[in-house]
Amino acid sequence: MRAIDLSAITDEDLQACAAIAAEAGVDLKDCYQCGKCTAGCPLAESMDLMPREIIRFLQLGDLETVLTAKTPWICAQCDVCSTRCPQNVDICSTMRAVRLASKHAGKQPVREADIFDDAFIANVKSHGVSNEQYLAAAYNLKSGHLMQDAGNAIRMLKRKMVGVAVHNSQGRAEVAALVDRALAADAKRRADASGKGGEA
Amino acid sequence: MSRIGVFLCYCGSNIAGTVDVEAVAEMARTLPGVVYVETNKYTCSDPGQEGVKNAIIEKGIDRVVVGPCSPRMHEPTWRKLLADTPVNPYMLEVANLREQCSWVHKDKAIATEKAKDLVKMAVAKVARLSPLHSTEIPVHKKALVIGGGIAGMQTALDIADAGFKVTIVERETSLGGKMVMLDKTFPTMDCSACICTPKMSEVGNHPNITVKSYSEVESVSGYIGNFEVTIREKAKYIDYTKCTGCGACETKCPSKVINEFEQGMSKRTAIYKMFPQAVPSKPVIDAEHCRMLQEGKCGVCAKVCPTGAINYQDEDKLTTETYGAIVFATGYKLIDWKPLYPEYGGGKYPDVITGLQFERLVNASGPTEGHILRPSDNKEPKSVVIIKCVGSRDPNKGKAYCSRACCMYSAKHAHQYLDKVPDGRCYVFYMDVRTPGKGYDEFYMNTVHDGAQYLRGRVSKIYKEGDKLICKGEDTLTSQQVTVAADMVVLETAMVPADGIDELAAKFTVGRDADGWLVEAHAKLRPVETNTAGIYLAGTAQGPKDIPDSVCQAGAAASKVIGLLNKDKLESNPQISRVNEALCQGDGACANICPYGAISIVEKQFRENSRKVTRPVAQVNPGLCQGCGACTVTCRAGAMDLMGYTNESIMREVDALCQW
Numbered sequence: 049m050r051a052i053d054l055s056a057i058t059d060e061d062l063q064a065c066a067a068i069a070a071e072a073g074v075d076l077k078d079c080y081q082c083g084k085c086t087a088g089c090p091l092a093e094s095m096d097l098m099p100r101e102i103i104r105f106l107q108l109g110d111l112e113t114v115l116t117a118k119t120p121w122i123c124a125q126c127d128v129c130s131t132r133c134p135q136n137v138d139i140c141s142t143m144r145a146v147r148l149a150s151k152h153a154g155k156q157p158v159r160e161a162d163i164f165d166d167a168f169i170a171n172v173k174s175h176g177v178s179n180e181q182y183l184a185a186a187y188n189l190k191s192g193h194l195m196q197d198a199g200n201a202i203r204m205l206k207r208k209m210v211g212v213a214v215h216n217s218q219g220r221a222e223v224a225a226l227v228d229r230a231l232a233a234d235a236k237r238r239a240d241a242s243g244k245g246g247e248a
Numbered sequence: 249m250s251r252i253g254v255f256l257c258y259c260g261s262n263i264a265g266t267v268d269v270e271a272v273a274e275m276a277r278t279l280p281g282v283v284y285v286e287t288n289k290y291t292c293s294d295p296g297q298e299g300v301k302n303a304i305i306e307k308g309i310d311r312v313v314v315g316p317c318s319p320r321m322h323e324p325t326w327r328k329l330l331a332d333t334p335v336n337p338y339m340l341e342v343a344n345l346r347e348q349c350s351w352v353h354k355d356k357a358i359a360t361e362k363a364k365d366l367v368k369m370a371v372a373k374v375a376r377l378s379p380l381h382s383t384e385i386p387v388h389k390k391a392l393v394i395g396g397g398i399a400g401m402q403t404a405l406d407i408a409d410a411g412f413k414v415t416i417v418e419r420e421t422s423l424g425g426k427m428v429m430l431d432k433t434f435p436t437m438d439c440s441a442c443i444c445t446p447k448m449s450e451v452g453n454h455p456n457i458t459v460k461s462y463s464e465v466e467s468v469s470g471y472i473g474n475f476e477v478t479i480r481e482k483a484k485y486i487d488y489t490k491c492t493g494c495g496a497c498e499t500k501c502p503s504k505v506i507n508e509f510e511q512g513m514s515k516r517t518a519i520y521k522m523f524p525q526a527v528p529s530k531p532v533i534d535a536e537h538c539r540m541l542q543e544g545k546c547g548v549c550a551k552v553c554p555t556g557a558i559n560y561q562d563e564d565k566l567t568t569e570t571y572g573a574i575v576f577a578t579g580y581k582l583i584d585w586k587p588l589y590p591e592y593g594g595g596k597y598p599d600v601i602t603g604l605q606f607e608r609l610v611n612a613s614g615p616t617e618g619h620i621l622r623p624s625d626n627k628e629p630k631s632v633v634i635i636k637c638v639g640s641r642d643p644n645k646g647k648a649y650c651s652r653a654c655c656m657y658s659a660k661h662a663h664q665y666l667d668k669v670p671d672g673r674c675y676v677f678y679m680d681v682r683t684p685g686k687g688y689d690e691f692y693m694n695t696v697h698d699g700a701q702y703l704r705g706r707v708s709k710i711y712k713e714g715d716k717l718i719c720k721g722e723d724t725l726t727s728q729q730v731t732v733a734a735d736m737v738v739l740e741t742a743m744v745p746a747d748g749i750d751e752l753a754a755k756f757t758v759g760r761d762a763d764g765w766l767v768e769a770h771a772k773l774r775p776v777e778t779n780t781a782g783i784y785l786a787g788t789a790q791g792p793k794d795i796p797d798s799v800c801q802a803g804a805a806a807s808k809v810i811g812l813l814n815k816d817k818l819e820s821n822p823q824i825s826r827v828n829e830a831l832c833q834g835d836g837a838c839a840n841i842c843p844y845g846a847i848s849i850v851e852k853q854f855r856e857n858s859r860k861v862t863r864p865v866a867q868v869n870p871g872l873c874q875g876c877g878a879c880t881v882t883c884r885a886g887a888m889d890l891m892g893y894t895n896e897s898i899m900r901e902v903d904a905l906c907q908w
Contacts, residue, residue: 080641082679083722086729088591088708098727132591132708134642 062109072141085129095119120146121158176220181210253309257291257316266350268360317346336379343370372904376897380822387473388572397425399787399798400577406806408456422526431611435691448527471871472782483562485533490557497549511605514615573809580743580788583639622736629735639742653794654740662700743792776805823892824873831887834864838879846872
């Protein structure tokens with residue numbers, strides 16, 4: 049265990065943590081660390097930090113710990129934590145905001161999750177809907193886990209859950225434009241924030 | 249021309265730290281009518297007051313402006329001071345330079361400017377005031393206590409012991425409230441019934457106390473010293489002058505009804521006493537479940553009653569009496585957790601019980617005769633989970649506040665469980681342990697040493713696996729998810745105001761806060777008074793508290809009532825509304841808006857243009873009017889004026905602010 053030198057936490061760290069919370073629409077001071085979020089989290093046992101601890105490190109301003117934590121990348125966004133939180137802290141959205149901040153800071157605490165995210169967005173952008181067989185293929189190639197879930201392929205083929213045919217939605221150009229717009233808006237927001245010295 | 253004296257206060261550095269008091273004084277000297285200005289470090293101190301008094305006499309001052317703290321704090325002080333001088337106590341205006349100026353500003357220049365404005369306005373207003381004189385109102389030397397729980401009983405006993413008559417109105421069929429349902433009381437572990445039931449019989453037998461059980465307040469009118477209250481005594485269907493309380497009827501009654509006193513864990517009959525030690529120690533018939541009253545067939549109780557006390561034709565009785573003072577001791581109920589917490593089963597698991605159910609389970613006269621047996625299968629639970637703050641400190645699902653007694657009674661429950669089931673395991677999920685009280689933290693530490701496993705975290709879910717209740721929580725001190733396979737779960741649920749308090753408070757014009765608790769006149773300095781004169785608070789009606797605190801507050805409320813009833817007459821507040829009958833249109837807008845029911849519309853005869861005319865005009869009851877001023881702003885004709893705050897004097901204030 050390391051000790052946290054609270055005096056070494058900079059104003060920039062605190063601002064960056066506040067910006068993450070603001071993006072999630074969360075007031076970090078609301079959290080009184082009761083742990084009900086963690087108690088109900090279906091994935092807590094796979095996490096390196098408990099969901100409650102992510103909020104705690106944000107409260108402390110320990111940005112590095114938050115950005116390099118695996119927890120937000122393991123979070124399945126099931127929203128149980130936010131639903132049950134007595135203080136109305138949206139932990140689930142906070143996880144998503146941390147994940148974004150972590151990616152933009154060039155961290156990759158869970159390499160596979162990052163690769164999957166990118167593959168998923170590229171997949172939706174090019175087909176207008178998610179084509180799972182191509183998504184799986186793209187993910188397996190990029191991640192190097194070439195045979196992952198390959199055993200399921202035959203059964204899924206039999207049940208016509210996947211197929212060789214490409215399903216493209218009619219409005220795929222519009223979907224692609226939507227994805228581009230969202231990514232551009234996110235990039236602009238970040239550029240504005242870093243211009244103000246807000247976020248790393 | 250008026251001769252106004254202005255007395256400005258430094259309040260140490262409270263005002264002078266942010267306001268240049270000397271500059272304000274300099275400005276005040278230039279105001280019209282001002283003949284004398286003085287500054288003082290502490291105007292409210294004895295030498296400060298002496299100085300004001302001397303100046304008034306020496307300079308021939310006839311109106312006074314003071315510039316100290318809020319009138320809420322010291323206006324009575326200044327009025328008392330003026331009563332000792334030739335100046336009428338109502339020829340006074342307080343410019344609030346502290347709460348409304350120095351305390352809320354940081355910039356000295358701006359605060360000084362504002363202070364000058366406040367003083368200007370006060371000077372303009374005081375010049376337009378006229379002397380007011382209070383009248384005397386009689387005091388009925390009798391008190392009404394609403395609620396017969398521990399707070400109500402203690403209040404009634406203290407008032408009655410001082411020699412005044414008291415009536416207790418209790419909605420249930422017996423005195424005792426929540427306390428009599430409890431098994432033991434922390435931190436000394438006295439048996440609750442052993443200390444509560446003697447009080448009940450003391451109340452029942454006290455020559456100065458009348459107990460009206462199974463009764464509710466129907467309506468109220470009047471004011472301090474003179475409240476006229478109508479009480480509805482619900483039909484008991486039993487003649488209490490004949491009934492001896494032998495209990496034969498209860499043993500024969502064929503109707504079985506869920507027992508509310510045992511928290512739904514056993515059955516009672518339709519003719520019933522709430523519990524064996526009930527006061528009055530006589531039964532009532534629950535009409536809704538009585539076969540005779542519903543279907544006209546049965547009548548067994550009448551047959552077995554040896555004294556012929558049963559009367560199926562009984563009806564509600566209304567009685568009206570006048571009381572000088574009223575105490576609200578209406579208590580609390582536990583929050584209905586079931587719709588709020590589906591994650592705890594929402595009531596579908598019978599072995600997830602409330603703290604009050606646990607009290608009955610562990611009580612020797614309870615449904616299990618004191619053996620801790622879980623409701624579903626009457627087996628002794630070998631592992632019990634206690635969850636604190638269910639509904640408390642939970643703004644999302646319940647209440648934001650801390651219910652204050654649960655930390656202690658959950659420690660008590662853990663202690664009692666481990667005492668009765670020595671080979672059992674007890675887990676307490678908590679967020680904080682709050683034990684500020686004499687002997688409280690020691691009690692909690694004892695429970696820990698008894699073997700209760702305290703886990704810091706809220707439980708997220710309870711679900712059933714086999715006959716176990718799986719509780720999922722986090723031990724936040726180790727950052728580990730934890731699960732407990734429990735046989736029984738006790739939820740320590742939040743206190744919320746008793747049912748019906750909203751209607752009752754409205755009848756008496758007593759204020760309620762956002763959570764529904766009755767509001768005290770001042771959180772620190774007037775904790776047992778309400779904003780309606782003559783009405784007081786005791787116990788949990790005002791907010792969650794434990795028994796020692798309820799009893800303390802009951803004593804405090806009683807001493808206030810005794811102080812009031814000791815007076816033969818009261819001085820009325822002359823700052824009330826007055827009707828200008830020449831302008832009044834009699835449209836009743838004022839009567840509709842008045843929150844105190846102080847205004848009525850009466851037909852009155854006038855001579856107008858040499859003719860007799862009869863037309864409706866408003867009439868103010870000086871005893872009821874509290875001087876709130878709602879009528880004055882409602883009246884379109886401008887016929888309503890509040891003495892001491894006349895429309896003209898307020899317009900002069902506005903003029904001073906804008907033009908001087």
